[in-house]
Amino acid sequence: MQNHTRILEFLFLGLSDDPEQQQFFFRLFLGMYLIGTLGNLLTILAIGFDSRLHSPMYFFLSNLSFLDLCFTSTTVPKMLVNYLLESNAISYPECLAQMYFINAFGASDSILLSTMAYDRYLAVCYPLHYGTVMTSHLCALLVAVPWVFAHLIAMVHSIFIDQLSFCTNNKIPHFFCDINTLIKLSCSDTHINEMLVLFLGGPVVLIPFICIVISYTPIVSAVWKVPSVQGKWKAFSTCGSHLSVVTLFYGTVIGVYFNPTSTHTSHKDMIATVMYTVVTPTLNPFIYSLRNNDLKGALWKLLGLKRFFKR
Template identity: 55%
Template sequence: MERENLTGISEFFLMGLSEQPEQQEVLFVLFLSMYLVTVAGNLLIILAIITDAQLHTPMYFFLANLSFADACFVSTTVPKMLSNIWIQNQVISYSECLSQLYFFMLFVMLEAFLLAVMAYDRYMAICHPLHYILVMSPGLCVFLVSASWVMNALHSLLHTLLMNNLSFCADHEIPHFFCDINPLLSLSCTDPFINELVIFSVGGLAGLVCVLCLVISYTYIFSTILKIPSAQGKRKAFSTCSSHLSVVSLFFGTSFCVYFSPPSTRSAQKGTIASVMYTVVTPMLNPFIYSLRNRDIKSSLRKLIWVRKIHSP
């Protein structure tokens, strides 16, 4: 059976953030600026970590991977939206939509896993500093990142294959700026029960594991910090995880509003705003949060920019 006969359509229409023609130019400039800042900021973080030997530690290894995931994450959705605004065409092909869904889910879950891994890293550094170097070995760090990639690649493939089995018969207008799983399920003319079951079981389990890792790690971290006798010692210990905690709160707070809120409380507008927050705003803010609150990153970035000035003609 051909693909068109199975799905009923060969393309979707991404309705974007606004249907008002006078707002398209503003949206294009705004999201192009945010995209360029996001990619440049995350690449700078990666370059600073690679070039500075003092940053070759587990914490910054995970941060470099998080920055790479952020750059890929935002590149999955924003360029297509900018292209649609520029050429004034809302069409996205069926195969391109499923590809976007796959990579979007890969990077959104990869970010969640990396944030959980970074929480464990901070737990070891603050609660067990004497065992930190022994436990957080290069082999373990590579294994944790590699396992995150493999598990999320399979997880995303599962959702994409299940989506491919659905039929989309008539309505093919997606009230979103990218192919997300919930808007696609709402357009299906077949029962998406299996898809929804997998979202709340497999996806929910993966999210629960990440959240439990974060909650348990920070419970021990705060407990250890409160036992430090000096106020200066408490501030120093808390400063090592404050940036990570800010990113975690922003990312999980907005993403959970989108995927785990009751259907009766959802609205297209609220879902779109929350999606913009964790798909565009959070990856853009992450480099600023880590660079402004981290002396090592700020020092490395200053050295990186200073060297480039010296060697520039």
Template identity: 60%
Template structure:
């Protein structure tokens, strides 16, 4: 479909991941399995944490919020991919595209903020263990999560409104499986300088600030662990952060690769592969990463399973 201005655009076409029928069938099955694993895994973590009183601590409070965000994150994109395949349709309305973009931005920002908050929690627990209960109060935890939601929502609204002001008068084909910032900017026939400027400035601040906080937290954590005289004790303290570090590396690595370079340098194939990692694979892996390396969570999970049996 061709259009001359933004008001005449009624829909975009999402090409998805492949145009080959056999590959589409395989990708549909893979996406369905990963989505079900994501939803079930994260909801199970939320259930376990909410039912076990021993897990009512700041660390698990943040983890349950991260699991909830991951369910929302994956639900923003994958169900539309599955529905398009079942209905043999690639269309998404203009308003639906902007709505998807908004909730995607909220989910990305919330993952970003929660990873930083969890790093701060580990910093206090390892570097200031005697003051942990007095510093990490329930009120502070709720305040940090609430502030993250407000900031993430406002940031997403800003980028969605900036996108809504653009005109689209060329092809309406999006070489992606969801409405993302980069492919939409490529379709615009009006100047996107302001959008790119906001991504590389305000957007960079929103993403980089928590990342820097995570790095600083782990510098202090590493320093504290190295001062522990017992190797076993030091390793036990640092191993509690291993799951978090794995998620941080996977999440930030793909985000930086996709968003923080000029639009002209992007390729649809590389962007699609990277976005699959952080929108589909990362939310699915989080429950496994945290549960497999966490004895408390595994113990609570066994209790829930035995109780149901």
């Protein structure tokens, strides 16, 4: 195939060109990455080693932690290395690969969040039928489908981006290879790429979000009917943790990619991007574990500190 790319590498403009601010961002993102990585790894290990947590809800949670771990590892390490080496360069193949995995893990994350909402809907609204409906085969299918579907979407985007020409401008006004930013840098016709972002990216974000809203409407109604105030509060706090993650993730994604006024390169858009690529994956394990006594007990047991944990 003919190589349409004249540029061999791109240059990230990053979040700031001020050296002092860059040092601040380096410490901030390094700390968040280490905390998020540790939190997600501990969640996966705790669920894997504790047989009491081998249930659909925790199976989905461990997959979410793995996805979050992969998602942040796609962007943050490269940004940290660039800060250390004082080099903002990324080769064209690396940029294409980074864009592929960002799209794949982001789409998988979006679909999996709706799967978790469906699981909670069955558990709360149909508890007697939950065990017969949510079988191990269905759980595996509900996890495999997002992975396959998301990677197919990412592959289509990567193939069509690779057909574009990049002539003279190789400066990416971002801290990673964002698909919309690359489309804007191209000096060839990008109408097909822009349509693909809407027709492939739109359903991956909007359909799961709508499914989550539909799933949580009867859940809230069922929880409201719980006679015990303590039981009602416990159920609302558990649902609220999931909804807070959903709101933060989908709110920032929709604001960046489906807002007509978005430039994809403004300071406000980059902050929103940091929220769903770094902040949300970092917070997920703590939001879910801090409100779950069974998971907290498994974590303390894994760390050998079970005697300090009281239910």
